[in-house]
Amino acid sequence: MDRSRLLTLPLLALCLPAAAETGALDWHGSVLANYASRLGTTRHDKPPSGDFLLGEERLQLQLSGTAPGGGAGYFAKTDFLRDEANADSAVDVREAYLTYAKGSLDLRAGRQIHTWGVGDLLFINDLFPKNYAALFSGRPMEYLKTGAGSFKASVYSEKASLDIIATPAFEPDQFPTSQSFFLFDPFSQVTNRVESKPRHDLGNVELAARLSRPVLGFDAALYAYRGFFRSPSMEPDSITAPTKLTIVYPRLAVYGASLQGNAAGGVLSFEAGYYDSRQDIAGTDPLIPNSETRFLAGYQRSPWTDFTAGIQYYGEYMQNYSRYVAALPAGLPKQDHLRQLLTLRLTQFLKYQTWKLSLFSFWSPTDRDFYLIPEVSCHVTDELTAAVGANVFGGAHNSTFLGQLDKNDNLYLSMRYEF
Amino acid sequence: MTKTILQLMIAAALLTPASAAPATAQPMDAAGIVGKMQQAFFSPGDSFRARIKMTLKDVSGGERFRELTMLRVNMPGGDQKYFMYFHAPGDVRRMAFLVYKYAAKESDRWLFIPALNLVQRIAAKDSQSSFVGSDFSYEDVSGRNIGSDTHKLLREEELGGKPCYVVESMPKAAAAYKRKVSWIDKTTFMPLREEYYDVQDQLFREFSAEEIKEIDGIPTAMKRTMKNVKSGHQTVVEFSEAKYRLALKAEDFSERALRNPPGSWIK
Numbered sequence: 001m002d003r004s005r006l007l008t009l010p011l012l013a014l015c016l017p018a019a020a021e022t023g024a025l026d027w028h029g030s031v032l033a034n035y036a037s038r039l040g041t042t043r044h045d046k047p048p049s050g051d052f053l054l055g056e057e058r059l060q061l062q063l064s065g066t067a068p069g070g071g072a073g074y075f076a077k078t079d080f081l082r083d084e085a086n087a088d089s090a091v092d093v094r095e096a097y098l099t100y101a102k103g104s105l106d107l108r109a110g111r112q113i114h115t116w117g118v119g120d121l122l123f124i125n126d127l128f129p130k131n132y133a134a135l136f137s138g139r140p141m142e143y144l145k146t147g148a149g150s151f152k153a154s155v156y157s158e159k160a161s162l163d164i165i166a167t168p169a170f171e172p173d174q175f176p177t178s179q180s181f182f183l184f185d186p187f188s189q190v191t192n193r194v195e196s197k198p199r200h201d202l203g204n205v206e207l208a209a210r211l212s213r214p215v216l217g218f219d220a221a222l223y224a225y226r227g228f229f230r231s232p233s234m235e236p237d238s239i240t241a242p243t244k245l246t247i248v249y250p251r252l253a254v255y256g257a258s259l260q261g262n263a264a265g266g267v268l269s270f271e272a273g274y275y276d277s278r279q280d281i282a283g284t285d286p287l288i289p290n291s292e293t294r295f296l297a298g299y300q301r302s303p304w305t306d307f308t309a310g311i312q313y314y315g316e317y318m319q320n321y322s323r324y325v326a327a328l329p330a331g332l333p334k335q336d337h338l339r340q341l342l343t344l345r346l347t348q349f350l351k352y353q354t355w356k357l358s359l360f361s362f363w364s365p366t367d368r369d370f371y372l373i374p375e376v377s378c379h380v381t382d383e384l385t386a387a388v389g390a391n392v393f394g395g396a397h398n399s400t401f402l403g404q405l406d407k408n409d410n411l412y413l414s415m416r417y418e419f
Numbered sequence: 420m421t422k423t424i425l426q427l428m429i430a431a432a433l434l435t436p437a438s439a440a441p442a443t444a445q446p447m448d449a450a451g452i453v454g455k456m457q458q459a460f461f462s463p464g465d466s467f468r469a470r471i472k473m474t475l476k477d478v479s480g481g482e483r484f485r486e487l488t489m490l491r492v493n494m495p496g497g498d499q500k501y502f503m504y505f506h507a508p509g510d511v512r513r514m515a516f517l518v519y520k521y522a523a524k525e526s527d528r529w530l531f532i533p534a535l536n537l538v539q540r541i542a543a544k545d546s547q548s549s550f551v552g553s554d555f556s557y558e559d560v561s562g563r564n565i566g567s568d569t570h571k572l573l574r575e576e577e578l579g580g581k582p583c584y585v586v587e588s589m590p591k592a593a594a595a596y597k598r599k600v601s602w603i604d605k606t607t608f609m610p611l612r613e614e615y616y617d618v619q620d621q622l623f624r625e626f627s628a629e630e631i632k633e634i635d636g637i638p639t640a641m642k643r644t645m646k647n648v649k650s651g652h653q654t655v656v657e658f659s660e661a662k663y664r665l666a667l668k669a670e671d672f673s674e675r676a677l678r679n680p681p682g683s684w685i686k
Contacts, residue, residue: 028512070682099679106679115537142534156675212674217527219540260540262525267540302542305595306549352475352652353552382483382508418509 025065032058036138036412049180053137055084106154111147118260118269125223125256131174138412160213167206173230184404195247218261225254251278266301283320291319306349314341333399354379369395369403449570459608461562464663466492478651497522500672504685531677547595554645554654607638635663
């Protein structure tokens with residue numbers, strides 16, 4: 001990291017209180033210490049980074065303000081971090097955007113985090129960038145979502161609301177790397193790899209839209225997306241004797257809908273989306289994902305004070321399955337026609353909500369794999385929060401999404417002071 | 420002080436004739452008294468805004484704070500919409516909470532989590548759950564449906580020099596308490612004191628309205644306390660910058676406000 005930038009920080013901090021008094025600027029932030037260690041480590045065959053998945057300290061600064069007459073504003077949130085586990089220092093601009101509101105129109109331009117859809121840690125129509133490596137190694141939940149430089153326009157009317165988001169530069173989802181995680185890799189012998197991200201062309205601008213309105217007391221929404229699969233596909237130069245892999249992000253269009261509202265003493269959620277794989281419409285290319293219909297149903301309720309339980313059923317139904325099976329090269333693991341997943345979230349608050357016990361679990365009956373996140377967190381004071389938790393993975397096969405992470409169980413600790 | 424309160428009472432009687440039943444009038448039925456109390460306490464004025472400071476005190480003297488801005492607008496038919504924006508502490512800063520409260524069915528509730536830019540619906544059947552870790556439940560903040568309890572007028576007596584109706588309310592279905600006894604000011608219909616009894620008929624929770632001030636002609640509880648008698652934990656709620664009859668539109672209580680709260684609302 002640029003040292004001069006670090007030096008400007010204390011100076012900035014000195015200037016801030018004076019500016020804050022004018023009421024034009026609001027500044028806050030936090031210091032986070034976050035550590036994670038592998039559990040049940042193997043003596044041999046360790047990933048290059050060793051037992052520690054995270055050893056980082058972060059200073060987060062948030063600045064925001066609004067124009068005296070209203071209408072315009074800005075928000076910026078930047079992390080300055082040092083990660084001992086990866087011997088890395090960095091500046092991470094999490095969000096930095098400008099806002100303008102007039103009448104029934106809201107505009108927002110810059111690096112921003114977008115979230116929509118009704119799933120709980122399951123995303124169908126939310127096709128915005130995510131950092132699964134952060135989730136799997138025990139960073140706080142906010143780090144699952146990453147900002148994207150984008151332009152958002154929202155139009156509100158009594159009938160419906162419309163959001164349109166344009167993202168010029170594609171950013172892939174971040175997955176753990178073999179540097180610190182044990183992962184399934186069907187082409188592990190091929191070390192010559194090139195990543196080919198969609199070029200920064202006008203034709204590659206990602207577009208996402210949502211039209212929403214209440215329907216009979218439920219929140220109803222329609223979604224559309226045009227862009228790219230955010231998880232990579234690997235293209236070998238030869239299927240039988242590959243020497244080079246190109247990591248690509250094939251074109252994708254998604255059309256979906258969601259519905260959420262009160263029912264049966266709790267909150268009921270439904271969401272579905274059709275994933276149209278634009279570069280493999282026939283479904284015959286084994287290296288590009290086939291088109292799929294994804295859907296989920298969820299129910300959440302609070303049977304007793306300060307306790308909430310939520311369950312979800314999620315499915316991915318592959319179109320043109322017989323063509324996929326016929327085209328699949330020997331030796332590559334076969335996906336199911338209907339991949340299913342169940343999730344359960346339990347949350348209990350104790351002692352005036354200063355303690356929180358939570359468990360999130362994924363379990364797939366078709367992949368026969370699972371992922372558990374038990375966590376205990378405590379508000380030591382209003383400012384200081386400490387959390388201890390674990391990421392526990394397992395499965396019958398090492399080629400499934402969660403099963404491949406079997407040997408990466410880890411325990412994490414995070415402490416955060418907010419000011 | 421007494422004179423001020425007397426002036427307030429007279430002013431209130433003049434300004435709100437509907438709720439100004441003189442102490443000597445015919446005894447009202449208990450449900451009618453509770454109805455007037457709910458009107459006076461939870462929904463006076465067409466709309467309302469206040470900055471709220473909550474102090475959570477534990478028995479060993481430790482204190483925690485919550486600061487928020489609350490807006491309310493009344494809808495036809497007794498429905499209400501609430502919007503709450505949190506200023507502090509840091510872990511809830513910029514969070515916003517939207518409630519559509521219905522007279523006849525469970526509330527709709529949405530929470531905005533700024534770090535994820537996420538609007539999340541919250542399970543509704545937790546009206547007894549603690550409001551942001553305080554001694555107040557969601558129900559204490561926005562009111563309990565009047566038909567959920569049977570009400571009985573126990574007696575009439577003075578509390579702190581003010582003539583009160585003493586009303587007992589017993590939940591028809593299972594609730595956090597077995598019975599509640601309320602001292603309701605005969606003039607302003609404000610609840611001055613409430614006692615909650617558990618299944619063993621032991622007092623476990625006490626509410627008191629310590630400071631009632633007239634704002635825009637409406638008696639308003641500017642300071643109130645809920646104390647857990649058994650644990651010694653208590654929460655003091657103080658209102659400031661209170662204002663009634665604002666130019667708020669019901670349709671502004673929306674997802675847009677959760678994600679981008681209007682500056683004029685949360686200042």
